[in-house]
Amino acid sequence: MLVGAPKETKDNEFRVGLTPATVAELTHRGHTVIIEKSAGVGSGLMDDEYANAGAEIVDTPQEIFARAEMVVKVKELQAAERTMLRRGQILFAYLHLAPDLVQTQDLISSGSACIAYETVTASSGGLPLLTPMSEVAGRLAPQVGAHALEKESGGRGVLLGGVPGAPVADVLIIGGGIAGTNAAMIALGMGAQVTLLDQSLDVLRRLATQFGGHVRTIFSTRAAIADLVTKADLVIGAVLVPGASAPKLITRTMLKTMKQGSVFVDIAIDQGGCAETSRPTTHSNPTFVVDGVVHYCVANMPGAVARTSTFALNNATLPFTLQLADKGWRQALKDDIHLRNGLNVCGGKITCKPVAEEHGLGFTPAEAFLD
Structure with a gap:
């Protein structure tokens, strides 16, 4: 051929x-x-x-x-x-x-x-050709989110890991699949306080075991999302419905309750994004602001590395x-x-x-x- x-x-x-x-x-x-x-x-x-x-x-x-x-x-x-x-x-x-x-x-x-x-697909389950790029995007998400949180980028001016005497950032990750798990690993390693949401109890049990209780796991409901986004400095959307558009889990109403200068990184943007305000961006112009929240919605995140x-x-x-x-x-x-x-x-x-x-x-x- x-x-x-x-x-x-x-x-x-x-x-x-x-x-x-x-x-x-x-x-x-x-x-x-x-x-x-x-x-x-x-x-x-x-x-x-x-x-x-x-x-x-x-x-x-x-x-x-x-x-x-x-x-x-x-x-x-x-x-x-x-x-x-x-x-x-x-x-x-x-x-x-x-x-x-x-x-x-x-x-x-x-x-x-x-x-x-x-x-x-794979005989063992999962999506083997999506997995490596989900790993990359997940590991990049806290990194790009940390940069977007810097004041010159339009963020709150918060250091993800804090310093002694000053609080660490609150990171919320929606979705506990490959991307979400890798995002949690990096955010935790950077010293942030990490909360991860998923609708699968088996996934939450796996994450609790994997991170030894250092990541807070919560069953995902719209009420839980609405409550937790108000506290977060960085929200990472990592939801996936194979082949279909991502569900819009963060509404415009929820967005209005988030902290001014907080950051939303939408890993799901390739499948349409998981917030009502998401729209694809590029590495040349990666962010935009809606209701005071910095959105990072680059549709080819792994291209950066x-x-x-x-x-x-x-x-x-x-x-x-x-x-x-x-x-x-x-x-x-x-x-x-x-x-x-x-x-x-x-x-x-x-x-x-x-x-x-x-x-x-x-x-x-x-x-x-x-x-």
């Missing part, structure tokens, strides 16, 4: 879909790989490293899309890129279609087979990339139900039920394309 990786075009997105090590695995199996010139530079990966691994370096994204049977990316295709997709071509990337009707419609029109990292993120992502995607290249998408999806769960759009149809429901469009099971 001819596999291609274009340079990412989203604002300050420095990750890359394939590393030289992944290229070497593909070429070792007899596949051809083309990489857009300088695609890996933002992750510290030079063109000669790709060439030494067996890749052909090409000058333009147009050549990638024109030649590749499978396009491997990190972030969703931008509008100009979507016009280059071909019928029957494989797209393997993060898509986050539930909050993005325009992208969904464009992918439907393309006729391509679009496999979303974020809905591929591109080298770490690129290697972490490729470690997870490699087995699936090889399956798709070795077998073709139909056979690979037929053989692996978990990879099949990643198919979001195919042949002009939506094959992910939460996405179809979100947009009020028809749903066609993936199995319909595998005969």
Whole structure:
């Protein structure tokens, strides 16, 4: 198979879909790989490293899309890129279609087979291709939140860990999954007082054991959220409904009760965000203020630490990339139900039920394309 990786075009997105090590695995199996010139530079990966691994370096994204049977990316295709997709071509990337009707419609029109990292599942449970970026975003959240709390950033002027004689910051984390757990670990390590909410008692028990009682765990209800946001200096939204838009757990009314200069970091922004006031921002302009609360809603947080993120992502995607290249998408999806769960759009149809429901469009099971 001819596999291609274009340079990412989203604002300050420095990750890359394939590393030289992944290229070497593909070429070792007899596949051809083309990489857009300088695609890996933002992750510290030079063109000669790709060439030494067996890749052909090409000058333009147009050549990638024109030649590749499978396009491997990190972030969703931008509008100009979507016009280059071909019928029957494989797209393997993060898509986050539930909050993005325009992208969904464009992918439907393309006729391509679009496999979303974020809905591929695992036999052990969970979302193995979302996990590494959830780990990164979770660990970044207290860090960017601490910066936003600084006075010059518009925050309250509170140091997350405090100092002797001055109180530490109060950090509230909504959601105890991968991102929330990692956020709690870093916030605790920075010396903050951490409270974590989740609707699963099993999750709360796991967190209580993991953190030895140093993190306060509370069952998540709207009443609990409404009460706790009034006390928090930093709120981190880390909720996830696989494939669907994030629930709006923080209302505008709740926001008005928060401390002036407090900070809200919305890790769930890729899926639409978990506050009524959330809207996607970029690394170039990461924050905005509503009712005195600083919002950080960067939709590609892991791009800030591109080298770490690129290697972490490729470690997870490699087995699936090889399956798709070795077998073709139909056979690979037929053989692996978990990879099949990643198919979001195919042949002009939506094959992910939460996405179809979100947009009020028809749903066609993936199995319909595998005969």
